[in-house]
Amino acid sequence: MTMLFTDVYMSPRLLAPGGTPADLTTHVRRYGPLSHGDPAAVLRTLAESGLTGRGGAGFPAHRKFVAVADAARRTERAPVVVANGAESEPAAHKDKTLLRLSPHLVLDGLQLAAEAIGARAAYLAVEDGASYLESALAQRHDPVSVTVVRLPARFLSGQASALARYISGGPARPTHPVPPVRERGVRRAPTLVQNVETLAHLALIARYGADWFRTAGTPADPGSTLCTLHVPGREVRVVEAPFGMPIGRLLPLEGASAALVGGYHGTWIPATEAAQVPLSSAYLGAGVLAALPAGRCGVAETARVLRYLALESAGQCGPCRNGLPRIAAAFRTLAAPGPQGSSRADISRWAGLVAGRGACHHPDGTTRLVRSALTTFATELEAHADGVCTATDHTPLLPVPTERT
Ligand SMILES: Cc1cc2nc3c(=O)[nH]c(=O)nc-3n(C[C@H](O)[C@H](O)[C@H](O)COP(=O)(O)O)c2cc1C
Ligand code: SF4
Structure with missing residues (x-):
């Protein structure tokens, strides 16, 4: 609803x-x-x-x-x-x-x-x-x-x-x-x-x-835009806001560790930074803004979304046939606390190999999400490598459709 x-x-x-x-x-x-x-x-x-x-x-x-x-x-x-x-x-x-x-x-x-x-x-x-x-x-x-x-x-x-x-x-x-x-x-x-x-x-x-x-927005980014806001514990909301408005005014980020800006082809940004970032057509993507509470695991959330994105690819081009499934599988390894082998380095390398190589921008959008997760959740990734996940709530947060059989 x-x-x-x-x-x-x-x-x-x-x-x-x-x-x-x-x-x-x-x-x-x-x-x-x-x-x-x-x-x-x-x-x-x-x-x-x-x-x-x-x-x-x-x-x-x-x-x-x-x-x-x-x-x-x-x-x-x-x-x-x-x-x-x-x-x-x-x-x-x-x-x-x-x-x-x-x-x-x-x-x-x-x-x-x-x-x-x-x-x-x-x-x-x-x-x-x-x-x-x-x-x-x-x-x-x-x-x-x-x-x-x-x-x-x-x-x-x-x-x-x-x-x-x-x-x-x-x-x-x-x-x-x-x-x-x-x-x-x-x-x-x-x-x-x-x-x-x-x-x-x-x-x-x-x-x-x-x-x-142009009475709304900024000279470089005129007008208003519709956004879908996801705040845990509240109903999903669709709002209209002018470009240039700081994301923190739209999306309550108190108690959040990060924000997902743009959607599943978008970017994870640390909450303190995201609060100041102005709404911009350059990265608003599908208009999704989602707050990740501090007690949730951003690595696990990203791993779920990546699996969905890899399964949804048309599998017509090399990047989607070979790259995205490997990246998604390696991210799953990162999401589980314990030994991670070369997964992190592999993901970075594969992300570089698939970007810009598909017939459409699906691999590019997916690797944007991957890269931002590796940076924004660097501390969590270190903790996972040491066998620890500091998250207190492991229930899935971001919506991902049920997998087709
Ligand atoms: C994998 C993928 C999925 C997309 N899905 C949508 C979509 O659901 N709706 C949409 O408007 N554009 C979508 N796009 C963007 C469209 O290809 C196209 O750029 C857009 O509809 C153009 O409209 P605009 O210039 O008004 O934004 C998608 C792009 C990619 C790469
Ligand atoms: S790059 Fe686009 S067209 Fe090519 S397989 Fe992936 S989703 Fe399909």
Whole structure:
């Protein structure tokens, strides 16, 4: 169960107040009607806003829009837009929450994106809630038709090329990164894949302008962002906060030893440091912020997540076939107090070997987590090597789906 505290940190922009889903009438009353028909103005305002993608990489949205439109012109193929609502990261709930509470904001953004790049087909890809979104679509009279796509519940389903491949009739597994999806994606057409939150921001930027958008956040990192907060003993919360806000103001870190910033492709940071770190698109990843209480073992938590990530890889490329399972197995050794042999050195070496070598960024994200765990939990690792674990509570903390048999 996810609870909402949308109005604690700023006046909420994206999520319907009170946690009540907004139907089309409520949506239009709240935000005003959407005006169609001026793609150049949408592109210009998007560029001025500095909006970056909220799906993980923080890439400037305007640059991707222009790249897809250029590819469409070059290849003389009508481009396609995909709203990425997969949110396959187990600890993340922000996209599902946004789609449930403010579906029309996402659908507005999807229309604007399609019109801006001249797409005639649009898709909204989700793991959950497809029927609900089809009902929301049925209330609208959109110029560009939208198909809701039900994705398999796998970690890789939300990767851009896996999405394009699945929509084209193939498996939901990443393809070779060359040519990129922006040039050849859904049924070989230039394809714009944007996270659903990115599109919701676009819907507001088109209504209220770039200057309004920039009234939240910092000059380098404008706007607000949705975060999923995990604090042990409390319900999971989705909040909206401006970039630049210190993480400690969002995530209670008293009594915590570390924070996981970004999710399972993210970074462990010692709690005292994390409290001061500003929210940034550079490392917010899937928007997950999780506090690790001092009595829990960060090495054991990381080992569980790594096993999940290794099992979820598509196993198509060397780094995932050979590297991630070995790293995950060696991390399991580190998680058990006692002799560790060469596990630590092996993990560091393998992490260096797999990074940057996969067809997608799954190995890169996984090794980011690994490296940060080796640094942040260095003291715990020394204690484990001496046969001691100082943790007092060994119940699993971070959510990891049950393994498939
Ligand atoms: C393994 C993997 C899983 C991903 N899963 C998601 C996801 O669930 N949702 C999402 O929006 N982006 C996901 N991404 C990022 C997408 O590939 C893509 O960059 C993003 O949807 C682009 O949208 P944005 O620019 O608006 O952030 C994933 C990337 C990788 C490497
Ligand atoms: S790097 Fe891993 S997850 Fe990505 S395509 Fe290759 S095998 Fe699949």
